[in-house]
Amino acid sequence: MQTYDRDIILNKITRALNVILKAIVIVIFIFPFYWMVSTSLKDLTEALQFPPTLIPSSFHWENFTHVFEVVPIAQYFKNSVIVSITVLVLQYLIIVPAAYSLSRHEYRGKKLFFGLVLLGQMIPQQITFLPVYFMFSRMKLLGTLIPLIIPFISNPFGIFMLRQYFMQIPQEVIEAAKLDDASNMKIMFKVMMPMAKPALVTIGLLSFISTWNNYFWPLIMTSSETLRTLPVGVAALKSSETLQMWNIIMAGNVVLVLPILIVYIVASKKIRNSFTYSGIK
Amino acid sequence: MGTIQLKNVKKQFDKDVVIENLNLDIEDGSFTVLVGPSGCGKSTTLRMITGLDDPTEGDIYIDGQKVNDVTPGKRDIAMVFQNYALYPTMTVRQNIAFGLENKKVPKEERDRRVKEICEIVGLTEYLDRKPSKLSGGQRQRVALARAMVKQPKVFLMDEPLSNLDAKLRAQMRVELIELHKKLGTTFVYVTHDQTEAMSMADTIVLMKDGYIVQQSSPRELYNNPNSVYAAQFIGTPQMNVLRDALPDGKMLGFRPEKLSFREMEAPHITLRVQVATKEMLGSEIIYSLNSKYGTLMAKTDYEIGGGAEADIYVPFSSMYLFGQDEKRIELDDTAREQIKSVFAE
Numbered sequence: 047m048q049t050y051d052r053d054i055i056l057n058k059i060t061r062a063l064n065v066i067l068k069a070i071v072i073v074i075f076i077f078p079f080y081w082m083v084s085t086s087l088k089d090l091t092e093a094l095q096f097p098p099t100l101i102p103s104s105f106h107w108e109n110f111t112h113v114f115e116v117v118p119i120a121q122y123f124k125n126s127v128i129v130s131i132t133v134l135v136l137q138y139l140i141i142v143p144a145a146y147s148l149s150r151h152e153y154r155g156k157k158l159f160f161g162l163v164l165l166g167q168m169i170p171q172q173i174t175f176l177p178v179y180f181m182f183s184r185m186k187l188l189g190t191l192i193p194l195i196i197p198f199i200s201n202p203f204g205i206f207m208l209r210q211y212f213m214q215i216p217q218e219v220i221e222a223a224k225l226d227d228a229s230n231m232k233i234m235f236k237v238m239m240p241m242a243k244p245a246l247v248t249i250g251l252l253s254f255i256s257t258w259n260n261y262f263w264p265l266i267m268t269s270s271e272t273l274r275t276l277p278v279g280v281a282a283l284k285s286s287e288t289l290q291m292w293n294i295i296m297a298g299n300v301v302l303v304l305p306i307l308i309v310y311i312v313a314s315k316k317i318r319n320s321f322t323y324s325g326i327k
Numbered sequence: 328m329g330t331i332q333l334k335n336v337k338k339q340f341d342k343d344v345v346i347e348n349l350n351l352d353i354e355d356g357s358f359t360v361l362v363g364p365s366g367c368g369k370s371t372t373l374r375m376i377t378g379l380d381d382p383t384e385g386d387i388y389i390d391g392q393k394v395n396d397v398t399p400g401k402r403d404i405a406m407v408f409q410n411y412a413l414y415p416t417m418t419v420r421q422n423i424a425f426g427l428e429n430k431k432v433p434k435e436e437r438d439r440r441v442k443e444i445c446e447i448v449g450l451t452e453y454l455d456r457k458p459s460k461l462s463g464g465q466r467q468r469v470a471l472a473r474a475m476v477k478q479p480k481v482f483l484m485d486e487p488l489s490n491l492d493a494k495l496r497a498q499m500r501v502e503l504i505e506l507h508k509k510l511g512t513t514f515v516y517v518t519h520d521q522t523e524a525m526s527m528a529d530t531i532v533l534m535k536d537g538y539i540v541q542q543s544s545p546r547e548l549y550n551n552p553n554s555v556y557a558a559q560f561i562g563t564p565q566m567n568v569l570r571d572a573l574p575d576g577k578m579l580g581f582r583p584e585k586l587s588f589r590e591m592e593a594p595h596i597t598l599r600v601q602v603a604t605k606e607m608l609g610s611e612i613i614y615s616l617n618s619k620y621g622t623l624m625a626k627t628d629y630e631i632g633g634g635a636e637a638d639i640y641v642p643f644s645s646m647y648l649f650g651q652d653e654k655r656i657e658l659d660d661t662a663r664e665q666i667k668s669v670f671a672e
Binding site: 216218219221222223224225226227228229232236237240241243 | 377379398399400401404405406408409410412413414415416417425426429430473477
């Protein structure tokens with residue numbers, strides 16, 4: 047009887063520990079975001095106050111309007127949206143046919159092409175930015191958003207991932223489509239792409255996040271305010287006349303992070319949905 | 328008209344010659360079954376007819392027209408795959424209509440034909456389901472419907488029943504035979520299962536190592552095999568072949584169901600055997616018998632205990648004589664005398 051009681055107690059303790067540990071992990075991940083949001087709603091004095099307050103004593107929503115006044119954040123936001131969406135769309139246009147060809151067609155130099163694609167993944171931006179910069183400069187394109195788009199329309203990781211995914215599609219399904227007189231385009235769009243939906247959503251999500259968050263490249267390639275993207279613009283908040291105004295900087299960061307959070311929440315649901323329907327073995 | 332001809336076809340994968348020189352004629356409206364062990368080239372032959380594989384040499388004709396350079400989709404054929412190969416992201420309706428859509432059949436006619444076919448194969452209530460929500464038999468029906476809806480000149484099937492359980496397979500076999508009768512279209516069917524071949528075909532093409540061993544009706548193949556290979560491929564248990572009983576390397580064959588434990592009037596030979604094993608199948612019993620010439624199989628309703636010794640009787644009318652090259656030779660009077668004298672000893 048005693049051992050039985052002890053088991054119940056032990057069981058309860060482990061369960062409690064389990065919950066506590068999970069809570070700690072969640073706090074560690076959530077806290078920076080919470081801190082950002084809470085600071086963005088404080089006035090300057092409270093933001094700099096020590097010891098800091100967890101909950102703002104009063105909510106200063108005007109910080110957000112202030113951000114839009116201090117820097118042209120609406121312009122940055124627009125640029126970020128244009129760049130990220132264009133890159134995303136163009137990437138799909140390049141990745142899907144490339145992956146289809148690399149996974150399902152035989153031709154001379156295929157392995158070499160694939161090797162080159164992978165090589166592209168391995169060379170860091172810091173090595174290529176200078177020649178690319180000069181190239182765009184000579185083409186007189188530096189005053190546009192094009193230098194932020196063109197270098198990213200091929201996504202080696204995306205091609206690699208989608209190729210692997212396409213290779214898992216049973217050959218018979220494609221042969222059946224050929225016997226149904228479907229063109230290559232139709233096989234790609236109507237048969238393979240729907241089957242590769244999880245991969246396409248994942249690639250799109252990763253691509254969007256990486257373009258949206260890209261700081262280094264837009265910093266190098268743009269010099270005028272009107273071409274800056276959000277990460278560059280928000281970073282500029284710190285060095286502008288609003289120096290040390292942490293509540294304003296955090297408000298800028300909220301504007302920066304919010305779209306990604308929304309995209310992530312929407313897309314993660316899609317990813318889960320796409321993974322639950324599976325093909326026929 | 329759905330005639331198919333293969334003329335001097337050779338197929339090579341890299342350096343591997345799978346088919347050396349194949350000539351095959353398939354009649355319009357026939358139910359032709361290509362049968363043989365795995366690796367004999369039957370699937371390759373089928374794939375060359377579809378156009379999914381190109382012959383290395385030689386020509387392929389469908390309906391009298393050379394189709395070597397015609398893409399699979401334009402050959403006016405339909406294929407049913409072993410694993411069905413349905414489009415998993417499309418509903419049953421979309422799966423069936425996909426081929427018609429590509430052929431630019433107007434929407435109204437498409438809908439009408441899909442509906443018609445689904446009534447025939449009994450899929451009407453599943454039209455809006457995805458294949459993953461169907462049973463194996465239903466998927467098979469979708470695959471069939473997808474082929475039928477195109478109204479092709481030729482139906483090609485690559486082991487379409489091998490993923491089904493035994494009961495469903497037997498049922499689908501009957502349905503396919505009925506379907507063939509109803510449509511009157513040429514069916515070309517690939518299988519390694521001799522029962523399937525025998526029960527469905529009106530013409531069997533028995534293949535081995537990339538060539539055709541024998542092409543004939545099931546009855547003819549059973550009654551008149553042209554070689555040891557053909558004789559032993561059809562029939563379970565396989566034909567008994569005594570390889571070293573006769574002089575000059577000649578071989579003597581007889582089917583397990585044709586030998587008898589009962590004395591007979593007809594001219595025959597007699598063999599002394601001992602019962603090694605006994606398998607009771609209900610209506611008949613399969614015996615494995617030890618004899619002077621090796622193990623023999625027997626299929627009969629005659630009851631005899633295990634280990635017992637007995638005489639078996641084989642009538643001349645059920646004997647097959649094969650030469651040293653394993654090809655069938657005529658069982659003429661001299662041969663009969665020779666056999667008689669050997670077994671009289």
